[in-house]
Amino acid sequence: MSDTPVIEIRDLHKAYGPLEVLKGVNLSAQKGDVISLIGSSGSGKSTLLRCCNLLEDSQQGEILFEGEPVRWRGTGGNRQPADRGQVTRIRTNLSMVFQSFNLWSHLSVLQNVMEAPVHVLKQDRSEVEPRARAILEKVGIGDKADVFPAQMSGGQQQRAAIARALCMEPRALLFDEPTSALDPELEQEVVRVIKALAQEGRTMLIVTHDMRLAADVSSHVIFLHDGRIEEEGPPDTLFGNPQSARLKQFLSHSQ
Ligand code: ADP
Ligand code: MG
Numbered sequence: 001m002s003d004t005p006v007i008e009i010r011d012l013h014k015a016y017g018p019l020e021v022l023k024g025v026n027l028s029a030q031k032g033d034v035i036s037l038i039g040s041s042g043s044g045k046s047t048l049l050r051c052c053n054l055l056e057d058s059q060q061g062e063i064l065f066e067g068e069p070v071r072w073r074g075t076g077g078n079r080q081p082a083d084r085g086q087v088t089r090i091r092t093n094l095s096m097v098f099q100s101f102n103l104w105s106h107l108s109v110l111q112n113v114m115e116a117p118v119h120v121l122k123q124d125r126s127e128v129e130p131r132a133r134a135i136l137e138k139v140g141i142g143d144k145a146d147v148f149p150a151q152m153s154g155g156q157q158q159r160a161a162i163a164r165a166l167c168m169e170p171r172a173l174l175f176d177e178p179t180s181a182l183d184p185e186l187e188q189e190v191v192r193v194i195k196a197l198a199q200e201g202r203t204m205l206i207v208t209h210d211m212r213l214a215a216d217v218s219s220h221v222i223f224l225h226d227g228r229i230e231e232e233g234p235p236d237t238l239f240g241n242p243q244s245a246r247l248k249q250f251l252s253h254s255q
Contacts, residue, residue: 003030004066004067005028005029005030005064005066005067006029006030006031006033006065006066006171006172006203007027007028007029007052007063007064007065007094007172007203007205008027008028008029008062008063008064008067009025009026009027009028009048009051009052009061009062009063009064010026010061010062010063010064011024011025011026011060011061011062012024012025012026012048012051012058012060012061012062012063013058013059013060013061014044014047014048014051014056014057014058014059015059015077020227021044021047021227022044022047022048022051022058022227023226023227023228024061024228025044025048025061025224025227025228025229026229027048027052027205027222027229029172029203029205030203031171031201031203032201032202032203032219033203033204033219033220034198034202034203034204034206034217034218034219034220035204035205035206035218035219035220035221035222036205036206036207036208036213036214036217036218036220036221036222036235037049037205037206037207037208037222037224038207038208038209038211038214038221038222038223038224038250038254039223039224039225039230039250040225040250043224043225043226043227044224044226044227045176045207045224046176046177046207048224049096049174049176049205049207050176051063052094052174052205053090053091053094053096053174054070054081054087054090054091055091055096057079057080057081058079059077059079065089065090065093065094065171066171068086070086070090071083071086088120092116092120092121092168092170093168093170093171093172094170094171094172094173094174095164095165095166095168095170095172095173095174096165096173096174096175096176097158097161097162097165097173097174097175097176097178098161098176098178099176099177099178099180099181100181101149101154101157101158101160101161101181102161103149103157103160103161103164104149105148105149105150106148107148108145108146108147108148109136109141109144109145109146109147109148109149109152109160109163110129110132110133110136110145110146112149112160112164113132113135113136113160113163113164113167114128114129114132114167115164116164116167116168117131117132117167117168117169120168121168128167131167132145132163132167133145135163135166135167136160136163138163138166138196139159139160139162139163139166139193140159140189140193141156141159141160141163144156144160153186154181154182154183154186155182155186155187155189155190156189158178158179158181158182158186158189158190159189159190159193162178162190162193162194162197166197171203172202172203172204172205173197173202173203173204173205174204174205175194175204175205175206175207175208176207177207177208177209178190178194178206178208179191179208179210179213180208180209187210191210191213194206194213194217195216195217198217204217206218209254211239211251211254214235214239215235215239218234218235219234219235220232220233220234220235221233221234221235221238221239223238223244223246223247223250225246225247225250230244230246230247231243231244231246231247239251
């Protein structure tokens, strides 16, 4: 069904030991939605993103990928995904881009981009390579296919990481502070790529401290505070007419 969300989170609770980090979070991303997650450091943004593609366990609540609920075994604090095949399917369909790029330093850019399609999805190299090269062109580093990550700028490395995520042909992209490690002038190279992806109608969840990016690309913005959604809505409303005192205060510090 076309109105089944790509990813849906219902009443998610997550703790690290005694530390409750997510206290009942709901989120739903339809195809083409660009959802930005904003909030102070430590509010639970990365944890929420990592829960979406099952890099973190959680204690309570539902996670659904294209309408398919994650199946758990065990209960309460001890639950874990029950089906490794399902975990792999979800993870490969929700590709993550990290703040620190996380490229393989011993592989060329092209090899980095081809690695998961070839080794995880078991696709043919001959089929993956032209796609990988086309994606590198698209993110503006077609000439860097044969260099190693250390020979590139941070902005180029992050674009290589985005290319790597795209080459999996995922249903959604998850970005965790994709521009935070970059100098301002390099940040813009990455912002341009993210904006182009938004215009193509890609489904994306973006954790960001960059309010301009959130305002420019998002269809929906979620403000997390202390593990709860304090306020959410379309960017014009959330940034133009914030309601909660906490959001007002947060925005006044982040411009
Ligand atoms: P944000 O991304 O909004 O800065 P995080 O989701 O990274 O917040 O962290 C939320 C809270 O969970 C913080 O208090 C952080 O210290 C804690 N936390 C994050 N990861 C772990 C972990 N692996 N083990 C224990 N505590 C963690
Ligand atoms: Mg974080």
